[in-house]
Amino acid sequence: MQRDELLALLTPEAMTLLDDAPAVASSADALALVTRLRAAGGSPATVAAVVTQAKLRRRALAKFGPFVERMLFTDAGLQQATRLQVAAHHADRFRQAGAVSVADLGCGIGADSMAFASLGLEVTAYDLDEVTAAIAAHNLAPFPNARVEHGRAEEVDLADFDALWFDPARRTTNGGSTARHFDPSDWSPALDFVFGAGRERPTGIKLGPGIDHAYLPEDAETQWVSSGGDLVEATVWMHDAARAGIRRSALVIGKQGAAELTSSEDVHDAEVGELGTVLYEPDPAIIRARLIGDLARSLKATMISETIAWMTADAFAPSPFASAFSVREVLPLHASSLKSELRKRDIGVLEIKKRGVDIDPAEFRRKLALKGASSAVLILTRIGDRRVAILADRLS
Known part of the structure; x- marks a missing residue:
């Protein structure tokens, strides 16, 4: 925000208009608000300042909730x-x-x-x-x-x-x-x-x-x-x-x-083990804090690979520090064969996750051309040196 934009905003007229402005969730909403304010005699600078703040307040709801109703914002801020x-x-x-x-x-x-x-x-x-x-x-x-x-x-x-x-x-x-x-x-x-x-x-x-x-x-x-x-x-x-x-x-x-x-210190990772019936995806805070090993040991889990921060176990234990998935089966990581396998299982709603493989999930989804009424999770990853697709169901 530039100084002249701030001066246009910090006027009684602009603040009154902002207090009365509806939520702006789309380009159509913004256009309607501009049209209404200009028709009411608002200057171009005032209207621009008010509409910008209305857009920012809408975006800020996720961070500030109802407090946005009396706050001002800059885009970078x-x-x-x-x-x-x-x-x-x-x-x-x-x-x-x-x-x-x-x-x-x-x-x-x-x-x-x-x-x-x-x-x-x-x-x-x-x-x-x-x-x-x-x-x-x-x-x-x-x-x-x-x-x-x-x-x-x-x-x-x-x-x-x-x-x-x-x-x-x-x-x-x-x-x-x-x-x-x-x-x-x-x-x-x-x-x-x-x-x-x-x-x-x-x-x-x-x-x-x-x-x-x-x-x-x-x-x-x-x-x-x-x-x-x-x-x-x-x-x-x-x-x-x-x-x-x-x-x-x-x-x-x-x-x-x-x-x-x-x-009290950086934690060494758990050992690599065989794929069990449950997969755990650690919360990103656990990964960045390098606490994966402690979490794995608390869940009686092992790592699926030395370089991938996912864990596996044979029994599910709920944890606030990881999402969990029940393993159905392991399939080859090839789009053409997966397309056929998913159709056999009537899977049309698919959550795709990846770790340790260079794949664009959105592009991969298009290749699968999903059809069906059932849902599942598809985890694209590596076990050892193998690239695999793990068909699973979300537990948490």
């Missing part, structure tokens, strides 16, 4: 914002660490700061981008214990706070184009600066879940988080925000609540 239930977890970690005041350094649109303020923490949020800081100020306006400043994290006097929250920017925008930085020294603030600050007071650092383990400090806890089956972040907790004796953890947040698996 919404993409990078922490989901509300994950932000609540961040806030609770600071509360458990005894924090009273927290600096949110790189606050974006203010999602984490909203959670911090909701739990009673005194929050000062900073963002280097002036427009983003203004959006965050709007979103945090209902909280008297939160304020927003436009500023650079490296220039903030961190001694004024007893806890720190960092979300280093890994992208820069210049002239409408966005560049992603893979070297942590190019992030804003740089990762070395962030880790240095984290050794002095309780600190949480939100990183991408694909962060190279080599970058992670040995004197910290790193927690991989999945929400609704999506791997959303790796959070480094330092100083008193880290828990004693825990170096790696995986937090899985689902419909039934949250579950966590922890370890």
Whole structure:
């Protein structure tokens, strides 16, 4: 969002129109809203700002639920914002660490700061981008214990706070184009600066879940988080925000609540075994935290391959950390023969999963030309050196 777009949005007229705007779920909805607002005398700039926000609010429902009704967004800010239930977890970690005041350094649109303020923490949020800081100020306006400043994290006097929250920017925008930085020294603030600050007071650092383990400090806890089956972040907790004796953890947040698996160190994988009657697909947080071995042993399972993070066993044991499938049979991984086999079994509804094979599931599905009334799961993978298609049924 550019500054002139923000100014067009932050007017009484635009905010009133936005409050009355219906949900925009399609191009037809957007066109209808533009037509209605223009007919009512709205200026092009105002109408454009209102319609953009209506679209973003619709997209934001999955992350923020009913809170979207009074929030403002930027496209980039919404993409990078922490989901509300994950932000609540961040806030609770600071509360458990005894924090009273927290600096949110790189606050974006203010999602984490909203959670911090909701739990009673005194929050000062900073963002280097002036427009983003203004959006965050709007979103945090209902909280008297939160304020927003436009500023650079490296220039903030961190001694004024007893806890720190960092979300280093890994992208820069210049002239409408966005560049992603893979070297942590190019992030804003740089990762070395962030880790240095984290050794002095309780600190949480939100990183991408694909962060190279080599970058992670040995004197910290790193927690991989999945929400609704999506791997959303790796959070480094330092100083008193880290828990004693825990170096790696995986937090899985689902419909039934949250579950966590922890370890004091990287865990070695389980042994490879013969394919049993049950297959397990570990949650991605378990995989990235390298806790597959502990999960396998808890399920009395073995690996299907040394390089594939699926497990197998002869008895089903439900787990919040893995999806489970009952094996029907193993078939050759050839589209033509599978097409015939699936038709023999009257299978027309098929969930296709793959692991360890270079196959596009959508293209593979077209080759199968599915027809039939029954349903199944088809797992395209390798067992040892063999490429196979495992016909299965979902257990969890």
